[in-house]
Amino acid sequence: MVLIVFFAYVLIRCFFIEPNSLVIKKYEIEDNSLQGIRVAFLSDFHLKRREYKKLDKIVNMTNAQNPNVVLLGGDFARGHNIKDTMNPVITAQKLSLINAPTYAVLGENDWWTDGELIAQSLKDSGIRVLDNSAIRIVLKNRYVDIIGLADLTTQQPQISKAFRKTMQPRLVITHNPDIYFDIVNDVNLIFAGHTHGGQFIIPFAKPVYVPSKYGSEFASGVIKKSTNKMVVSRGIGTTGFPVRLNCKPEIVIIDFVKVGSVKYNVKKKRR
Numbered sequence: 001m002v003l004i005v006f007f008a009y010v011l012i013r014c015f016f017i018e019p020n021s022l023v024i025k026k027y028e029i030e031d032n033s034l035q036g037i038r039v040a041f042l043s044d045f046h047l048k049r050r051e052y053k054k055l056d057k058i059v060n061m062t063n064a065q066n067p068n069v070v071l072l073g074g075d076f077a078r079g080h081n082i083k084d085t086m087n088p089v090i091t092a093q094k095l096s097l098i099n100a101p102t103y104a105v106l107g108e109n110d111w112w113t114d115g116e117l118i119a120q121s122l123k124d125s126g127i128r129v130l131d132n133s134a135i136r137i138v139l140k141n142r143y144v145d146i147i148g149l150a151d152l153t154t155q156q157p158q159i160s161k162a163f164r165k166t167m168q169p170r171l172v173i174t175h176n177p178d179i180y181f182d183i184v185n186d187v188n189l190i191f192a193g194h195t196h197g198g199q200f201i202i203p204f205a206k207p208v209y210v211p212s213k214y215g216s217e218f219a220s221g222v223i224k225k226s227t228n229k230m231v232v233s234r235g236i237g238t239t240g241f242p243v244r245l246n247c248k249p250e251i252v253i254i255d256f257v258k259v260g261s262v263k264y265n266v267k268k269k270r271r
Contacts, residue, residue: 010245014200018244019237022057024065025250027222027231031188033169034256037139040065040100041252043073043175043193044235046109047086055086055094058236058251063099065253068139070100072127073193073233074107074151074175082113088121096125101137103128103146107175107194108153109239115154130173132158134166145170147187152176159183177218177232180225189254190230195219197234201246220247 040062047055062070072095078085095102104127110118119129128135130148137144145166149157153176163170163185170187177192197220198207206216217223223230236249 014243014245018246018248019242021248022061022236023248023250024061024253025234026253026255028255028257028262029189029222029229029231030259030262031169031256032259033142034139034144034188035258037069037142037144037256038065038067039171039189039191039254039256040067040070041073041191041231041233041254042070042236043191043233043252044075044107044196044237044239045091046075046078046235046237046239047091048078049084049086051086052090052094055091059094059097061251063097065251067100067253069137069144069146070098070102071146071171071173071191072102072104073173073191073235074105075109075193075235075237075239076106076118077109077113078237079109079239080112082117085113088114088118089124091118092121092125092127095122095127102126103130103135103148103173105130105148105173105175106151106155108151111151111154130162131155132162134162134164136166142169147172149174149179152179157182159185176212177223177230178212178214180218180223180228180230183228187228188256190228191233191252192218192230193233193235195232195234196239196244197232197247199234199238199240199244199247203246207247 134147172190176194212218
């Protein structure tokens with residue numbers, strides 16, 4: 001009887017509680033050139049057809065953090081069939097209610113569904129889609145280059161093209177973190193999603209599966225294995241089995257602070 005109750009609790013937690021327990025995950029990154037700037041990073045929405053209230057909650061939670069800029073890491077679509085995902089026009093319109101300049105890249109699910117429609121819907125709602133391109137913006141009276149790379153799975157990331165005529169400080173958005181070692185230019189921070197943090201983590205163990213050739217090393221968190229730092233989000237939605245265990249969905253908030261003011265853990269293991 002006890003085992004039945006336990007397994008019932010685990011199933012309820014995996015399928016219903018954790019997938020709907022969206023949290024704010026904050027990191028402080030030391031960087032004098034970006035000191036005082038707050039960035040919100042949202043990735044891997046995987047929105048179902050009628051998850052309007054969920055998206056409203058995401059927008060409201062993001063606005064409550066008062067970010068200076070918002071970066072979107074792709075996979076707005078649920079999966080391969082556009083009939084299974086939220087109307088891209090509605091998705092874009094709701095995301096346009098974020099009260100900060102917003103820039104995006106697309107993920108593999110977006111392209112499998114209808115990448116051109118999703119990109120155009122975002123553009124029509126005032127959200128700039130960076131496809132192997134960059135934009136220079138002003139944040140707190142400082143120029144910052146935002147660089148977006150095409151999806152690694154379905155498209156062709158062109159790093160040299162995207163970085164052309166850019167300068168530091170640079171913030172890079174890429175859906176898939178596996179391109180990390182190919183970015184040889186100095187950047188201030190890379191933002192990636194795709195992994196969902198592994199989505200299912202047994203206590204005291206590594207994630208059961210991480211869709212990265214680097215495995216659990218690139219599951220989530222702040223990573224520094226070269227001169228560049230990268231933050232990988234656990235994402236907002238789910239893919240494959242609609243479950244999460246010990247891996248709550250998250251909106252990532254980055255606060256850039258003065259060098260020497262904080263200490264944070266980074267994964268430093270070699271490739």
